[in-house]
Amino acid sequence: MENLTRSSVIIVGAGISGITAGKILAENGVNDIIILEAADKIGGRLMKEQFGGVTVELGAGWIAGVGGDQINPVWELAKQTGLQTYFSDYSHARFNIYDHNGKIFPSGIADETYKKAVDEAMQELKRQEANEGSENLISSEELSLSTEKTPIELAIDFILHDFEMAEVEPISTYVDFGEMEFLVADERGYDHLLYKMAESFLYTSEGEIFDNRLKLNKVVREVQHSRNGVLVTTEEGSLYEANYLILSTSIGVLQSDLISFKPSLPRWKTEAFGNIDIMVYTKIFLKFPYKFWPCGPNKEFFIYAHERRGYFTFWQHMENAYPGSNLLVVTLTNEESKRIEAQSDEETLREAMEVLRNMFGPDIPNATDIIVPRWWNNRFQCGSYSNYPIYVNRQLVHDIKAPVGRVFFTGEHTSEKFNGYVHGGYLSGIDTSKALLEEMRKEKERRSESQGFLLQPLIPLQGSSTMAPEDSASNLHKCDIPRQHFLGNCKLSLSEAIL
Numbered sequence: 001m002e003n004l005t006r007s008s009v010i011i012v013g014a015g016i017s018g019i020t021a022g023k024i025l026a027e028n029g030v031n032d033i034i035i036l037e038a039a040d041k042i043g044g045r046l047m048k049e050q051f052g053g054v055t056v057e058l059g060a061g062w063i064a065g066v067g068g069d070q071i072n073p074v075w076e077l078a079k080q081t082g083l084q085t086y087f088s089d090y091s092h093a094r095f096n097i098y099d100h101n102g103k104i105f106p107s108g109i110a111d112e113t114y115k116k117a118v119d120e121a122m123q124e125l126k127r128q129e130a131n132e133g134s135e136n137l138i139s140s141e142e143l144s145l146s147t148e149k150t151p152i153e154l155a156i157d158f159i160l161h162d163f164e165m166a167e168v169e170p171i172s173t174y175v176d177f178g179e180m181e182f183l184v185a186d187e188r189g190y191d192h193l194l195y196k197m198a199e200s201f202l203y204t205s206e207g208e209i210f211d212n213r214l215k216l217n218k219v220v221r222e223v224q225h226s227r228n229g230v231l232v233t234t235e236e237g238s239l240y241e242a243n244y245l246i247l248s249t250s251i252g253v254l255q256s257d258l259i260s261f262k263p264s265l266p267r268w269k270t271e272a273f274g275n276i277d278i279m280v281y282t283k284i285f286l287k288f289p290y291k292f293w294p295c296g297p298n299k300e301f302f303i304y305a306h307e308r309r310g311y312f313t314f315w316q317h318m319e320n321a322y323p324g325s326n327l328l329v330v331t332l333t334n335e336e337s338k339r340i341e342a343q344s345d346e347e348t349l350r351e352a353m354e355v356l357r358n359m360f361g362p363d364i365p366n367a368t369d370i371i372v373p374r375w376w377n378n379r380f381q382c383g384s385y386s387n388y389p390i391y392v393n394r395q396l397v398h399d400i401k402a403p404v405g406r407v408f409f410t411g412e413h414t415s416e417k418f419n420g421y422v423h424g425g426y427l428s429g430i431d432t433s434k435a436l437l438e439e440m441r442k443e444k445e446r447r448s449e450s451q452g453f454l455l456q457p458l459i460p461l462q463g464s465s466t467m468a469p470e471d472s473a474s475n476l477h478k479c480d481i482p483r484q485h486f487l488g489n490c491k492l493s494l495s496e497a498i499l
């Protein structure tokens with residue numbers, strides 16, 4: 001057939017999970033792979049951009065979970081590659097909450113409001129724990145109480161629920177790897193880790209990948225799968241055939257209709273996709289001619305209290321990471337993210353400037369440039385990262401990552417403990433490729449056992465999703481509280497820090 005490329009394994013997506021999966025396969029002698037990536041570069045949600053004279057990270061920015069007993073594997077990679085990082089200290093954000101007249105709330109009021117919010121969140125969690133046996137899957141956003149709140153209460157509620165729940169519940173990332181977070185502030189970008197990884201199994205020269213097995217600008221639109229193999233069709237009509245497929249696209253893409261499956265994926269699989277929330281998390285960068293914000297010690301993070309929840313609430317200046325850059329970053333989430341994605345950047349700039357003038361007075365200069373990432377409208381992402389319900393059904397955890405015949409699934413959303421994180425993506429790439437290697441080994445065994453028998457079915461197609469008995473014994477388990485942001489996930493940052 002014309003235009004058909006054959007390989008042993010196709011990997012869809014060249015983010016950290018896809019590249020890691022490729023590396024593990026290569027290390028185990030499976031070099032006959034093709035990586036199909038929709039974008040024009042590798043990295044996925046590790047996405048740098050030149051802005052205001054420095055490299056900014058539009059996607060993942062922090063290595064979260066450092067300094068504990070176990071070493072975060074992404075921290076290890078960063079050390080090996082000499083990635084420039086910068087410790088993020090949130091412990092003073094609570095002293096920097098501004099009202100709309102530019103006054104900073106007294107720390108006593110902030111403390112009190114914060115403690116009340118934590119108490120309420122804990123009550124809510126207890127209530128949910130009591131209902132643990134029910135099938136209801138509750139998103140963390142629903143934890144946010146709907147009673148009338150003052151601007152400072154709303155700001156704290158936003159920080160607590162959209163950024164951080166560590167004070168209320170332990171999060172595996174911080175329990176396992178430590179409570180510190182480091183901002184990547186390296187001109188080469190966070191994705192430099194991926195290029196270094198790619199070097200070990202793809203042909204690269206001077207930081208560029210020239211290997212023909214990596215195909216950029218290849219948008220997969222259709223996956224045909226059977227007990228004999230997979231056939232992938234891309235948007236422009238290229239065909240790729242293989243024995244197995246590893247699909248690393250985000251949960252948002254899996255919930256969308258970008259890729260169609262023939263035959264359709266079984267219901268247990270699509271239902272599992274539908275049960276995972278998608279978080280939208282947007283870092284808006286602003287460039288100024290000079291700085292007008294306080295830059296002394298403990299001033300890096302500041303908070304704006306507004307009557308609309310999440311309205312340009314969380315700010316960071318970049319002077320510590322990039323001195324002299326005159327950059328500010330404000331983080332929006334979910335509905336606010338979607339709202340600003342739908343409007344022009346000029347309008348978003350106008351809103352941001354109004355907020356800044358409320359905090360710092362009318363005489364501050366206009367920003368000279370703005371960058372507004374659109375993760376929600378990016379059809380290769382459809383959101384920023386997965387957000388598991390607090391109490392998840394064990395079956396859901398199983399179903400999210402279980403293969404369907406010859407189609408294997410990987411990506412941060414398949415990581416039970418570390419979903420939503422870069423290290424979740426990395427570890428899922430290892431897990432999935434190991435599961436595939438095991439399947440390949442079994443297939444080889446089956447083939448040699450069945451010599452002489454033609455067309456012995458290899459594996460059941462679309463087998464039902466059944467778990468090992470020990471899995472189903474406790475059908476419900478408490479999942480990590482979804483950490484929903486990348487600033488101050490550590491307990492310290494909540495109990496004493498953010499506020």
Ligand SMILES: Cc1cc2nc3c(=O)[nH]c(=O)nc-3n(C[C@H](O)[C@H](O)[C@H](O)COP(=O)(O)OP(=O)(O)OC[C@H]3O[C@@H](n4cnc5c(N)ncnc54)[C@H](O)[C@@H]3O)c2cc1C
Pocket residue numbers: 012013014015016017018036037038039042043044045046058059060061062063064218219220221248249250253258259281282283375379380381383384385410411412413419420421422423424425485486
């Ligand atoms: C704004 C933002 C901030 C974040 N902050 C942090 C942070 O500070 N710390 C942290 O640890 N994590 C953070 N994360 C999460 C982290 O970036 C992700 O968990 C991780 O990078 C996901 O890697 P992945 O390989 O699972 O998916 P991806 O990186 O999304 O890789 C999937 C790849 O599939 C490609 N693709 C999609 N559809 C198709 C198709 N049809 N055909 C071919 N290719 C396709 C995509 O282009 C992409 O390259 C953040 C994410 C975002 C968006």
